[in-house]
Amino acid sequence: xxxxxxxxxxxxxxxxxxxxxxxxxxxxxxxxxxxxxxxxxxxxxxxxxxxxxxxxxxxxxxxxxxxxxxxxxxxxxxxxxxxxxxxxxxxxxxxxxxxxxxxxxxxxxxxxxxxxxxxxxxxxxxxxxxxxxxxxxxxxxxxxxxxxxxxxxxxxxxxxxxxxxxxxxxxxxxxxxxxxxxxxxxxxxxxxxxxxxxxxxxxxxxxxxxxxxxxxxxxxxxxxxxxxxxxxxxxxxxxxxxxxxxxxxxxxxxxxxxxxxxxxxxxxxxxxxxxxxxxxxxxxxxxxxxxxxxxxxxxxxxxxxxxxxxxxxxxxxxxxxxxxxxxxxxxxxxxxxxxxxxxxxxxxxxxxxxxxxxxxxxxxxxxxxxxxxxxxxxxxxxxxxxxxxxxxxxxxxxxxxxxxxxxxxxxxxxxxxxxxxxxxxxxxxxxxxxxxxxxxxxxx
Amino acid sequence: xxxxxxxxxxxxxxxxxxxxxxxxxxxxxxxxxxxxxxxxxxxxxxxxxxxxxxxxxxxxxxxxxxxxxxxxxxxxxxxxxxxxxxxxxxxxxxxxxxxxxxxxxxxxxxxxxxxxxxxxxxxxxxxxxxxxxxxxxxxxxxxxxxxxxxxxxxxxxxxxxxxxxxxxxxxxxxxxxxxxxxxxxxxxxxxxxxxxxxxxxxxxxxxxxxxxxxxxxxxxxxxxxxxxxxxxxxxxxxxxxxxxxxxxxxxxxxxxxxxxxxxxxxxxxxxxxxxxxxxxxxxxxxxxxxxxxxxxxxxx
Numbered sequence: 001x002x003x004x005x006x007x008x009x010x011x012x013x014x015x016x017x018x019x020x021x022x023x024x025x026x027x028x029x030x031x032x033x034x035x036x037x038x039x040x041x042x043x044x045x046x047x048x049x050x051x052x053x054x055x056x057x058x059x060x061x062x063x064x065x066x067x068x069x070x071x072x073x074x075x076x077x078x079x080x081x082x083x084x085x086x087x088x089x090x091x092x093x094x095x096x097x098x099x100x101x102x103x104x105x106x107x108x109x110x111x112x113x114x115x116x117x118x119x120x121x122x123x124x125x126x127x128x129x130x131x132x133x134x135x136x137x138x139x140x141x142x143x144x145x146x147x148x149x150x151x152x153x154x155x156x157x158x159x160x161x162x163x164x165x166x167x168x169x170x171x172x173x174x175x176x177x178x179x180x181x182x183x184x185x186x187x188x189x190x191x192x193x194x195x196x197x198x199x200x201x202x203x204x205x206x207x208x209x210x211x212x213x214x215x216x217x218x219x220x221x222x223x224x225x226x227x228x229x230x231x232x233x234x235x236x237x238x239x240x241x242x243x244x245x246x247x248x249x250x251x252x253x254x255x256x257x258x259x260x261x262x263x264x265x266x267x268x269x270x271x272x273x274x275x276x277x278x279x280x281x282x283x284x285x286x287x288x289x290x291x292x293x294x295x296x297x298x299x300x301x302x303x304x305x306x307x308x309x310x311x312x313x314x315x316x317x318x319x320x321x322x323x324x325x326x327x328x329x330x331x332x333x334x335x336x337x338x339x340x341x342x343x344x345x346x347x348x349x350x351x352x353x354x355x356x357x358x359x360x361x362x363x364x365x366x367x368x369x370x371x372x373x374x375x376x377x378x379x380x381x382x383x384x385x386x387x388x389x390x391x392x393x394x395x396x397x398x399x400x401x402x403x404x405x406x407x408x409x410x411x412x413x414x415x416x417x418x419x420x421x422x423x424x425x426x427x428x429x430x431x432x433x434x435x436x437x438x439x440x441x442x443x444x
Numbered sequence: 445x446x447x448x449x450x451x452x453x454x455x456x457x458x459x460x461x462x463x464x465x466x467x468x469x470x471x472x473x474x475x476x477x478x479x480x481x482x483x484x485x486x487x488x489x490x491x492x493x494x495x496x497x498x499x500x501x502x503x504x505x506x507x508x509x510x511x512x513x514x515x516x517x518x519x520x521x522x523x524x525x526x527x528x529x530x531x532x533x534x535x536x537x538x539x540x541x542x543x544x545x546x547x548x549x550x551x552x553x554x555x556x557x558x559x560x561x562x563x564x565x566x567x568x569x570x571x572x573x574x575x576x577x578x579x580x581x582x583x584x585x586x587x588x589x590x591x592x593x594x595x596x597x598x599x600x601x602x603x604x605x606x607x608x609x610x611x612x613x614x615x616x617x618x619x620x621x622x623x624x625x626x627x628x629x630x631x632x633x634x635x636x637x638x639x640x641x642x643x644x645x646x647x648x649x650x651x652x653x654x655x656x657x658x659x660x661x662x663x664x665x666x667x668x669x670x671x672x673x674x675x676x677x678x679x680x681x682x683x684x685x686x687x688x689x690x691x692x693x694x695x696x697x698x699x700x701x702x703x704x705x706x707x708x709x710x711x712x713x714x715x716x717x718x719x720x721x722x723x724x725x726x727x728x729x730x731x732x733x734x735x736x737x738x739x740x741x742x743x744x
Contacts, residue, residue: 095495264462270602270690271582361469405708412692419604419691436709437513 045075046337050104051086052322056358064349067344074337087404094118099331101338104359107322108399108407110144110152115401115442120328121149125339132347135364140322143398152349153342154322156360157179158291160223161385162186162307168193168285177286181310183253186286190262193285194209207262209277209284221410222319224250227312238443239401243432251417251424266418280302292323292360306381319396320386323360358444361386401442406435489716494709506716517717519692520700522650527612527696528675535616535671536664542619544656545628557627564620573684576614577601604693607686611694615681622667659743661699665736669729676725697721 050060057080064076079100081089087109093099094113105113113119125131133141136154143347144152162177169176172192177185190207197205222232230246233239242250257263264283272281279287288309297304308339311316328338345351352367358377362368372383400406410431417427488508493499510517542560546553566572579585580600590596600610633656643652657664679698682688688695701721705714 091495091709116494118496179449266690267599267602268582271599401501408703408707412688416691421691 020410044073044334045077046102046332046334046341047077047079047100048102048341049079049090049100051083052104052358053082055320059355059358062354063345066348066350066354067341070344071340074340076341092094094329097331099329101332101334102330102341103327103352104155104323105152105327105332106323106404107143107154108305108403110325110327111399111401112404112414112442113144113327114146114151118330119151120294120330120332120335121151122153122328122339122342123150125328125335126150130336130339131343134348135366136337137320137363139396140320143322143396144325152322152325152327153346154363155345156323156327156357157320157363157386158323158360159386160288160309161291161294161319161382162286162288162309163279163293163297164286164305164307165279165282165284166303166305168195171195171197172285176305177307179308181307182311183310186310187256187262190257190286191259191260194262203261204283206264206284207286208257209263209279209287221250221414223309223317224253226317226319227315229287232397233400236443237398238436238439240432240435240439243428247428248424251427255418255424266415290323290355291382291386294378295357298376298378304378306378306391308385321396322363400439402438405438409434409438447625460545485715485718488712488717491712492710493715494714495711496709499712502712504522506713509713509721510716510720516695516700520695523608523693523695524676524678524697527608527678528672530609530612531615531675531678532668532671534613535619535622536667538616539619539622539667540626543623546623546627547630560623561620562619570680570684574683576681577685580610580614583738599684602690607690607694611678611681611685614685615675615678625663625667626660629663630656633659661740662742665732665740669732671727672732673725676721676728 035364049066050056052060060080064078067074068074087106090099090103099118109389110119122131126133131153133153137157140154140157141150144150144154162181164177167178169189172195174189174192177189180275186208193205193207194203195205196203225232225242225247228246228249230244230250231241234241258266266280268283269278272278277289278284278286279289279302282302294306304339305331326342328335328342332338346364347367349367349370352364352371355362355369357375361383362371372380375383413422413427413431413434416422417424422430488499490503491499492502492505493621546557546560550556579586580588582597582599582602586600587597590598600607601607637655637659640653641655646654677698678696679702682694682696683702686694688699697717698721701717703716704710704717
């Protein structure tokens, strides 16, 4: 009896699975039919993919809705996620030839995807007047011209700024930073701001911070190098150009606060929760960081001010980077529709209002002026600082293919150097060898 | 007579077929999702495949690069060996110790057994790794407790000297499955042996080393091999908690493999890395099996 029961149960299970299988097959058939039906007007269907946080998703979906209401015959599918795994997903889709049409790229990895022939040049669309770039800065567009062709349209721009905690400045009794500050003033203030606030004999506030993420060539290092007249890459992008006395001076300058004890020990910074820096945990009085961090700091209870970064000792140098860019992938069937969407996101007034600062300060100078009116005080400060910065000498270098790998290498080796595994010169030697190895894969 | 015999034969044939049919889904699974990808990865390890485009055969270049031109290969291998050396003994001792405790006859033993097994069920996930990270941080729970005794604070995960050891101990926390194996082995040690030991005047420690350990040595072998295989492939916790840092002190082999594959998109090279790891694990297993003749006791 028992055996028969088991057998019956097995048969029942098999039948159920067979039924489930059938019903699945049916639905896929239906789906196929559905796909066939829409095949006829598939030309006006485009997929748009980006990464971001909750607010960016909301704003972007809102902008796409407006676009759809203006162009009712166009179907825009949106596909969005967080930063983690975004490029794994994109890479996989592109490898399977199922990539999205319009894609938000990082400002650093366009060249790599171009080298792998995954993006489409946009010059055609610009010539035909589908994408209007007249209000964008030529200097930033130039970063995405590869062999004379343009592959990306910047959505917003960013630079590095000095953020300072007013409370700690008041406590130490020193004046707030001004736009005339030099790095000497900055270091002097950092020494005074390193203090013991609760009187237990241990230092608990430090003057300055080591910015964990963009430690590589993206932020600090690059600026210090430019100020000393150095450059990141050779003209042909085949090798690095910073294993020089200028590069060494820049690296030593970054390490100096650690040696002087005016920034938190690395162990303390490393124990911050993910994506939280020392400025947010109120361990430091000043930090040099990306301008988009303004919004992050605004959402905390820190009473902070913003100033342009201090003036270089030898000369002034600023960089303005796009924060994010839009590209069209090789899988795009209807480039015209993709171009129209990009043009809308960059130039349309309504889109500009709803997207606001979600992708950094808008790259479109007209939009920038218009929305500046409606900003909060801190955001206005950031705007002013970017305007101040742009009026000075801007140095921009393109990001070579392989930069993502170089970035993660620089970050890792920088940490090794800061922890004392190498001295600055050894660091430069190691990095030169490894970086050139990576670059040689792309530039022969 | 003949009739019965042939009938017996028939049922055994029928049973074989039935068994095969029931196994078929798993056999297909293994062939399709384990053996076939393995063959493919072996082929890819001789190519420069990068996800995009097609693979180009480059002979032994990947292997040459690994041994002569990739310093992170050597570094990560040394770090992984250090991890194995710390992780395996800690886990084995913890598992055996708890198994001995749970072998006592106390009321509510089933509850204790369940409690000690729980970490193995929930331990491997991302959520648990994140929890560990918070608990062991500078302002975390562990440092709070230690501060009561005036010790610390320690940078368990953020100092290059401590991070790898912390991860090893953290991994050993999931000793549940090894413990179950030990527990069942302990239950099978015949009581007569202990009684004989008592009569001969052996103390507790002596009985443990002279009776218990030899009697469960085959299970020690099993747990040792499984532990080493797992330890060489450590990835999740490292990736989530330290991501190779601080200062590359926890940059284990699998992390190198992962980054090569999914950051640099060098699928060919990372396949070669995977095969070298397979060979290393295989070599360790062979050595342990060979040495086991000297220290494993089989009753028959």
